[in-house]
Amino acid sequence: EAQVTQNPRYLITVTGKKLTVTCSQNMNHEYMSWYRQDPGLGLRQIYYSMNVEVTDKGDVPEGYKVSRKEKRNFPLILESPSPNQTSLYFCASSLGQRNTEAFFGQGTRLTVV
Amino acid sequence: GESVGLHLPTLSVQEGDNSIINCAYSNSASDYFIWYKQESGKGPQFIIDIRSNMDKRQGQRVTVLLNKTVKHLSLQIAATQPGDSAVYFCAEIDTGGFKTIFGAGTRLFVKA
Numbered sequence: 001e002a003q004v005t006q007n008p009r010y011l012i013t014v015t016g017k018k019l020t021v022t023c024s025q026n027m028n029h030e031y032m033s034w035y036r037q038d039p040g041l042g043l044r045q046i047y048y049s050m051n052v053e054v055t056d057k058g059d060v061p062e063g064y065k066v067s068r069k070e071k072r073n074f075p076l077i078l079e080s081p082s083p084n085q086t087s088l089y090f091c092a093s094s095l096g097q098r099n100t101e102a103f104f105g106q107g108t109r110l111t112v113v
Numbered sequence: 114g115e116s117v118g119l120h121l122p123t124l125s126v127q128e129g130d131n132s133i134i135n136c137a138y139s140n141s142a143s144d145y146f147i148w149y150k151q152e153s154g155k156g157p158q159f160i161i162d163i164r165s166n167m168d169k170r171q172g173q174r175v176t177v178l179l180n181k182t183v184k185h186l187s188l189q190i191a192a193t194q195p196g197d198s199a200v201y202f203c204a205e206i207d208t209g210g211f212k213t214i215f216g217a218g219t220r221l222f223v224k225a
Contacts, residue, residue, distance in 0.1 A: 004156075033213070040121070042202060043157070043215040050211060058212060090156050098206065100145060102213075104156030 002027045006091050006105035013081055013112055021076045021108050023091030031094040032074040033058065033102070034066065036087040043090065049074055081112045121200060123220045132190040132223075136203030136216045141184060143205035143214075148177060148188045151200045151218070160188070160201075190221075198223045 004025045013019055025032065033048035035058075045058030049068040063085055065077040074093075078085060088109050092102040126132045138146065144165040149157035163170045163177045163186075170177050176189040186203050203216040 031211075035215075040217065042217040043204075045213050045215075048211060048213075056211065059214070092156070098145070098211070100206070101147070101159045101162060102149075102157075104158070107154075107156055 002103070004091055004093050004103050004105040006089075006108050008108060009106060010109045011111070013110070015082055015112055016080050019078050019081060019110075021078075021089060021091075021110070023074045023076065023105060024072050025074075025093040025103070026072065027093060027095070027103065028071065029093035029095050029103070030071075031096065031098065031102075032068065033092050034064070034074070034076045035090045035092065036060065036085075037090060037107075038087050046076070046089075081110075083112045086110060086112050121218050121220045123222060125222045125224060126193050128193060128195060128223055128225050130193055132188075132193045132197070132221060134188045134190075134201050134219045134221065136186040136188075136219075138184050138186055138203065138205040138216070139214065140205060140207060141181075142208050144208050145206040146177070146179060146186050147204045147206070148175075148186075149202045149204060149215075150197075151202065153199075157202060193221075193223050195223045195225055197221060 007022045034046040035043040037043045044060045047066040049055040091105045094102045147162045148160040151157045161172045174191045178187045200218045200220050202218045
């Protein structure tokens with residue numbers, strides 16, 4: 001089954017404790033991206049990657065890091081999480097290098113206390 | 114399920130009626146537009162797309178209209194069904210095709 005898998009689905013952590021949210025896709029897609037979703041603000045793009053070892057900032061990259069060492073994986077790293085990073089996070093992938101017809105994961109609910 | 118938008122504009126329609134959801138986009142250089150549907154507790158799901166060289170595109174029960182003059186996008190759903198109840202987002206992609214900007218979303222509520 002074609003899918004984008006995020007882990008974990010739910011995470012509660014404390015301020016300053018490094019964490020990684022994993023994202024994996026099994027569709028051989030070139031483009032992957034991370035979004036955060038907050039009430040009233042819609043989805044905002046954090047980082048995106050057009051291909052292996054090629055990443056760039058979206059609209060809200062501060063406080064986040066990503067890597068794309070393999071085509072299928074695109075982890076989101078929070079080196080020192082803060083409460084304002086409490087949010088619902090989505091990973092997505094698209095076939096080409098443009099972000100067209102994106103397939104989204106199920107989301108990761110992160111709470112930073 | 115997950116709360117995706119506590120203060121979203123809401124459109125309430127009767128089952129069987131047509132729905133029109135509107136979106137104003139921000140960048141006149143955007144050349145590709147997409148509508149996504151998000152059900153409670155799930156990630157957004159692709160519905161339909163349109164390129165900037167088109168004014169209209171039809172899918173199964175859905176039609177997207179693009180008015181570049183006023184930077185307006187709309188999604189029309191024919192014969193709306195209870196399963197169409199969800200939050201709908203428009204998205205614009207810049208000419209380079211890498212950055213994506215989503216609208217705030219509209220909640221569609223279908224009354225049986």
